[in-house]
Amino acid sequence: MNRYLHMKTKLLALIIFFTCFNFVHSTTILTDPPREKFVVVLDAGHGGQDPGNRGNGYYEKDIALNIVLSIGAELEKLPDVKVIYTRKSDVFVTLAGRAEIANKAEADLFISVHCNAHKSQAQGTETFVLGLHRNQDNLEVAMRENQVIFLEEDYEVTYDGFNPNSPESYIGLTLMQEEFLDQSVLLADLIQKNFTHDLKRVNRGVKQAGFLVLRQTYMPSVLVETGFLTNTGEGSYLNSRSGQSGMPQAITKAVLDYKKSINLEILEGLDRNPPVALTAEPQEQPLDIYDGITFRVQLAATGKKIEPNPKNFRGLREVSRNKEGKLFKYYYGATSSYSQIKELHEIARRSGYPDSYIVAFRGNEKISVNDALKTKMK
Numbered sequence: 563m564n565r566y567l568h569m570k571t572k573l574l575a576l577i578i579f580f581t582c583f584n585f586v587h588s589t590t591i592l593t594d595p596p597r598e599k600f601v602v603v604l605d606a607g608h609g610g611q612d613p614g615n616r617g618n619g620y621y622e623k624d625i626a627l628n629i630v631l632s633i634g635a636e637l638e639k640l641p642d643v644k645v646i647y648t649r650k651s652d653v654f655v656t657l658a659g660r661a662e663i664a665n666k667a668e669a670d671l672f673i674s675v676h677c678n679a680h681k682s683q684a685q686g687t688e689t690f691v692l693g694l695h696r697n698q699d700n701l702e703v704a705m706r707e708n709q710v711i712f713l714e715e716d717y718e719v720t721y722d723g724f725n726p727n728s729p730e731s732y733i734g735l736t737l738m739q740e741e742f743l744d745q746s747v748l749l750a751d752l753i754q755k756n757f758t759h760d761l762k763r764v765n766r767g768v769k770q771a772g773f774l775v776l777r778q779t780y781m782p783s784v785l786v787e788t789g790f791l792t793n794t795g796e797g798s799y800l801n802s803r804s805g806q807s808g809m810p811q812a813i814t815k816a817v818l819d820y821k822k823s824i825n826l827e828i829l830e831g832l833d834r835n836p837p838v839a840l841t842a843e844p845q846e847q848p849l850d851i852y853d854g855i856t857f858r859v860q861l862a863a864t865g866k867k868i869e870p871n872p873k874n875f876r877g878l879r880e881v882s883r884n885k886e887g888k889l890f891k892y893y894y895g896a897t898s899s900y901s902q903i904k905e906l907h908e909i910a911r912r913s914g915y916p917d918s919y920i921v922a923f924r925g926n927e928k929i930s931v932n933d934a935l936k937t938k939m940k
């Protein structure tokens with residue numbers, strides 16, 4: 563009898579345990595849906611029959627792959643990041659094939675890693691976003707990296723008659739990447755900053771040129787030139803253990819900073835920082851009006867749809883929301899005056915958006931601030 567009671571108690575305990583367990587379990591599922599992963603596509607330049615440049619006898623394809631594998635190994639440790647490689651070994655992948663891998667994965671970022679070459683002892687790191695080159699040097703880097711399509715059988719068809727050696731081919735190349743330009747520049751800036759500050763590399767800056775591998779991706783995309791193999795010191799650094807651990811660390815850190823900035827810190831910051839009272843709206847009527855141009859301050863970009871009211875944006879009024887590609891972008895202010903937008907930018911920075919930046923629109927088309935400033939003043 564006693565034994566029977568004991569069993570009954572045990573059974574009851576078990577039932578309670580499982581009921582609770584199920585309850586907790588199902589609640590967890592209901593309130594905490596799996597978070598969408600941040601997808602990064604890592605593209606080691608060249609591979610297989612394409613060695614890349616052979617400055618000082620080094621192999622660009624091997625160095626690029628080592629750097630990419632190290633970045634991937636770090637990022638893969640994070641539960642909310644998914645890493646996809648265009649190649650993990652010494653194989654040939656076409657430029658179009660690389661972009662296709664990234665598009666299929668609906669990646670959040672595409673990062674192509676390369677090493678530079680020059681007939682001089684030029685040195686330094688540079689990160690490219692797709693765009694029209696501003697000078698011959700930038701065009702030459704793109705021309706060299708695009709040469710690889712000659713190794714592809716149907717390159718004329720695949721790339722619509724694009725000729726890597728003809729400057730005319732580079733005009734009109736940039737269209738598809740345009741909507742991601744500011745995000746690409748943001749990442750490129752972070753990468754260059756880390757190369758310069760953390761690794762003390764020579765900074766050649768963020769640049770634009772017509773890289774075919776960036777042309778067909780539908781996400782923020784950059785091409786990193788980690789340094790010149792042709793430079794004696796830089797070549798040996800990139801081929802060394804310290805180079806191949808330093809470069810990946812700097813790039814990984816930039817990816818994480820980028821991810822943080824687009825994950826919108828607005829919501830996190832709400833409880834900690836009550837909205838700042840913003841009475842300092844510009845008073846004076848400025849004179850530098852650019853006809854047909856609207857400047858805005860980009861506060862954030864995120865997959866999340868948030869009401870653009872002051873409560874959600876640290877007290878900032880006049881915040882607008884715009885769906886661009888996969889992201890919602892949040893802008894502060896709208897003015898044709900450059901000096902006014904600079905003041906608004908300062909207000910945004912002081913209100914808790916230190917990474918905000920100015921963007922420019924001509925009608926609905928986003929253009930670079932530089933191009934906007936080249937248009938005629940009223």
Ligand SMILES: [Zn+2]
Pocket residue numbers: 607608614615622675676677707
């Ligand atoms: Zn390359």
